[in-house]
Amino acid sequence: METAPKRACASGSSAPGRVERFRLRLRYGLLHLVLSFLPSRQAMQSVVLSKRGIDLWRSMPAVDLDISEFLSITRRSSQYCCKDVWGKMENFSTNLLMRHRAPRLDAFRLRIGSIMIDWSRNSFFFSIATEYCPMELEIRLNRLDWSVLYQLPKLVSCHLKRFVLSGVSLEHSFAEHLHSGCPALEDLVLWGCDTEFCGLQSETLKNLVIRSCTSRVADILVIRAPSPASLRLDLLYNTHKNGVLLDTEKFLVKASISLASDQLSQRGEAILLGSLFSVTSLELGGFNAMAILDKEFDKSPAFDNLRTLALNWCFHSKRDVNKFKALGRLLQKSPNLEKLTLQTFW
Incomplete structure (x- = not known):
């Protein structure tokens, strides 16, 4: 007589866990979609504000x-310094891609x-x-x-x-x-x-x-x-x-x-x-x-x-x-x- 209620209790306790995991996957999927429309530098700056999403940029x-995104850093005679701007962009890109875990890119x-x-x-x-x-x-x-x-x-x-x-x-x-x-x-x-x-x-x-x-x-x-x-x-x-x-x-x-x-x-x-x-x-x-x-x-x-x-x-x-x-x-x-x-x- 006590067996059935215990099984029901066990089944009920696992359902919320599955729902929560589904919600997390859905939320991260939507965040990935939104981030894909931003320049990579802005995307990284956005996700680091959240502890849960701090690793989202990697995938x-x-x-x-x-x-x-890098032009506001150096000016010289009212002209952007190409070498400095390009160097900062190249360093950022190298660090980004070295830590990127996606097996393939959409874009x-x-x-x-x-x-x-x-x-x-x-x-x-x-x-x-x-x-x-x-x-x-x-x-x-x-x-x-x-x-x-x-x-x-x-x-x-x-x-x-x-x-x-x-x-x-x-x-x-x-x-x-x-x-x-x-x-x-x-x-x-x-x-x-x-x-x-x-x-x-x-x-x-x-x-x-x-x-x-x-x-x-x-x-x-x-x-x-x-x-x-x-x-x-x-x-x-x-x-x-x-x-x-x-x-x-x-x-x-x-x-x-x-x-x-x-x-x-x-x-x-x-x-x-x-x-x-x-x-x-x-x-x-x-x-x-x-x-x-x-x-x-x-x-x-x-x-x-x-x-x-x-x-x-x-x-x-x-x-x-x-x-x-x-x-x-x-x-x-x-x-x-x-x-x-x-x-x-x-």
């Missing part, structure tokens, strides 16, 4: 190194801002980025001098899904490494980079952004991706002057293309526009009327999926006397268009 899922972010560094002697951060195989890798180096670019070393990661690069030089082999070494890549952002490759290919790429990049080698850029969702191209003057060709198998949901004035040849603009025939939402900037009236554009399929079209600063030149004829031709090729926006058209 943070993201390492975010921002040079601005590794490095932002250098306008600090000018001799990158040939500072490849420490890039070797760490490769060693931890993060799912998100972001490297931003502001370009004060467009003749100074850091040559990105070979980065290969089977876990990498999001890749953001700014202010680096990408040689022709970058595209090959990306295709063979990053089989899970979904998002690629290139901003202010110097590119030497003439094509990009990825079987898994969903979102591609190329903004303000220069290219002294490739006259034409070929992008091959079976099922991309979005594409944004902001091309500088005299970059890929013979055009950009998009090769896809499925429908492209959204595309935004902006060209510098007279950047591409008439045929190059026609080829680029024709390769976007599967898009649903399209925003164009800087296109010429004669490109749409070119025979090359007549060869492209109709834009049967296009529902939204925005033209910004298109057909704006005084030489585009056939702007209304070009607009009519474009609308004829877009039988299912629902919304048209014209900006700076007159």
Whole structure:
């Protein structure tokens, strides 16, 4: 008669323990998530305020190194001392990563801002980025001098899904490494980079952004991706002057293309526009009327999926006397268009 109550008592005493452990895991999981959005220095300063969470920084899922966190330390002639600031950031990063226990990182972010560094002697951060195989890798180096670019070393990661690069030089082999070494890549952002490759290919790429990049080698850029969702191209003057060709198998949901004035040849603009025939939402900037009236554009399929079209600063030149004829031709090729926006058209 006394056995059953004792078992019930034992069972009841263990339930609160399991609930408490669950609450602790949930709380630490939420703290990890919140800390992943902070620069690593701020994250460490935050967790040391709590005795229970003092070791949380050792297993943070993201390492975010921002040079601005160290800029308030030294000034010299109204300019930050690059050597001192960089040295403090490097010492902090070394201590952080030596004590870090996470087997793999969700994200590794490095932002250098306008600090000018001799990158040939500072490849420490890039070797760490490769060693931890993060799912998100972001490297931003502001370009004060467009003749100074850091040559990105070979980065290969089977876990990498999001890749953001700014202010680096990408040689022709970058595209090959990306295709063979990053089989899970979904998002690629290139901003202010110097590119030497003439094509990009990825079987898994969903979102591609190329903004303000220069290219002294490739006259034409070929992008091959079976099922991309979005594409944004902001091309500088005299970059890929013979055009950009998009090769896809499925429908492209959204595309935004902006060209510098007279950047591409008439045929190059026609080829680029024709390769976007599967898009649903399209925003164009800087296109010429004669490109749409070119025979090359007549060869492209109709834009049967296009529902939204925005033209910004298109057909704006005084030489585009056939702007209304070009607009009519474009609308004829877009039988299912629902919304048209014209900006700076007159």
